[in-house]
Amino acid sequence: MENEPLRQIRKLSQYYAYSSIQMHxxxxxxxxxxxxxxxxxxxxxxxxxxxxxxxxxLTGLTTGxxxxxxxxxxxxxxxxxxFAEDDRRKVLIAPDTKKIMALLQPLYKDFRNKSEQLLASFxxxxxxxxxxxxxxxxxxxxxxxxxxNKKQSR
Amino acid sequence: MENEPLRQIRKLSQYYAYSSIQMHxxxxxxxxxxxxxxxxxxxxxxxxxxxxxxxxxLTGLTTGxxxxxxxxxxxxxxxxxxFAEDDRRKVLIAPDTKKIMALLQPLYKDFRNKSEQLLASFxxxxxxxxxxxxxxxxxxxxxxxxxxNKKQSR
DNA sequence: CCTAATTATCTTATCCACTAAGATAATATA
DNA sequence: TATATTATCTTAGTGGATAAGATAATTAGG
Numbered sequence: 338m339e340n341e342p343l344r345q346i347r348k349l350s351q352y353y354a355y356s357s358i359q360m361h362x363x364x365x366x367x368x369x370x371x372x373x374x375x376x377x378x379x380x381x382x383x384x385x386x387x388x389x390x391x392x393x394x395l396t397g398l399t400t401g402x403x404x405x406x407x408x409x410x411x412x413x414x415x416x417x418x419x420f421a422e423d424d425r426r427k428v429l430i431a432p433d434t435k436k437i438m439a440l441l442q443p444l445y446k447d448f449r450n451k452s453e454q455l456l457a458s459f460x461x462x463x464x465x466x467x468x469x470x471x472x473x474x475x476x477x478x479x480x481x482x483x484x485x486n487k488k489q490s491r
Numbered sequence: 492m493e494n495e496p497l498r499q500i501r502k503l504s505q506y507y508a509y510s511s512i513q514m515h516x517x518x519x520x521x522x523x524x525x526x527x528x529x530x531x532x533x534x535x536x537x538x539x540x541x542x543x544x545x546x547x548x549l550t551g552l553t554t555g556x557x558x559x560x561x562x563x564x565x566x567x568x569x570x571x572x573x574f575a576e577d578d579r580r581k582v583l584i585a586p587d588t589k590k591i592m593a594l595l596q597p598l599y600k601d602f603r604n605k606s607e608q609l610l611a612s613f614x615x616x617x618x619x620x621x622x623x624x625x626x627x628x629x630x631x632x633x634x635x636x637x638x639x640n641k642k643q644s645r
Numbered sequence: 646c647c648t649a650a651t652t653a654t655c656t657t658a659t660c661c662a663c664t665a666a667g668a669t670a671a672t673a674t675a
Numbered sequence: 676t677a678t679a680t681t682a683t684c685t686t687a688g689t690g691g692a693t694a695a696g697a698t699a700a701t702t703a704g705g
Contacts, residue, residue: 388653388654390654428654
């Protein structure tokens with residue numbers, strides 16, 4: 338016999354993940370980006386300028402794939418290649434935040450408004466609960482991913 | 492000037508989405524499945540037996556892609572094709588739940604245990620908050636996806 | 646210093662999953 | 676019964692991934 342509310346939440350969190358993947362892909366598609374390109378563009382915005390190698394490590398993609406990724410994004414003028422001053426083998430990927438925002442914001446607008454509204458419906462205390470949950474859940478998922486990717490292969 | 496806790500949560504929910512995508516792919520990869528195959532296998536388990544066409548609609552993939560998907564999963568004996576009795580053009584995809592579970596459960600085990608532990612650390616009232624958040628957020632994301640995929644193309 | 650080893654990215658060949666369009670086969674309709 | 680419709684599959688072509696090796700810059704050793 339199982340704790341029913343727990344089972345519910347587990348299922349919901351799974352649905353939540355599916356839904357966000359689907360939405361993410363839909364938005365990317367609408368912006369003329371593949372799911373991958375959209376995802377890593379998000380990372381670039383989030384973490385800012387980084388080298389091709391760092392992105393390869395972060396994403397788990399091969400350096401060849403990263404070259405292609407940068408090529409595609411650069412062709413769309415969403416990022417720019419720069420050689421690092423301290424080491425000219427390194428290629429810094431500089432996201433053009435303005436341009437990326439201009440491309441994506443309109444597509445996220447509806448979602449963002451509705452999310453804003455939803456969050457506004459919670460008390461500060463409840464928001465704290467949600468925040469705590471998120472933080473821990475993220476930690477768990479990242480640890481899981483990490484350990485899976487480490488043990489052999491990839 | 493912006494509400495800081497809100498900004499935090501928005502960012503966290505984005506990270507949460509990224510983390511779940513990454514973990515999902517890592518688990519799939521470990522199980523010898525592509526991200527897509529893993530994802531839709533999850534749907535099949537969740538929603539149970541469905542026709543190829545239904546899966547095509549649900550996923551947004553073309554029927555050709557679905558044929559390939561079923562082929563791959565069938566070759567691994569994770570699903571089985573059956574012709575529907577009422578209409579023998581229809582191909583029912585019957586997931587072999589036992590086999591799928593046997594393949595995936597071990598990979599989710601760690602994650603699941605830790606999640607269980609995390610959830611157990613919340614009060615029933617807090618869990619209710621989280622559940623409410625999930626339900627509404629899922630609704631919002633599905634609506635967004637839907638409207639993006641509807642307006643032109645895909 | 647100068648050569649060899651290492652490091653960072655790119656190139657190439659190949660593969661796999663996707664789309665688009667049309668083929669095939671079963672069912673519904675007139 | 677002939678025709679239209681529906682459900683899936685097939686085929687040709689494309690795009691993004693990997694693996695392995697090439698290129699170019701930096702670091703280390705004698």
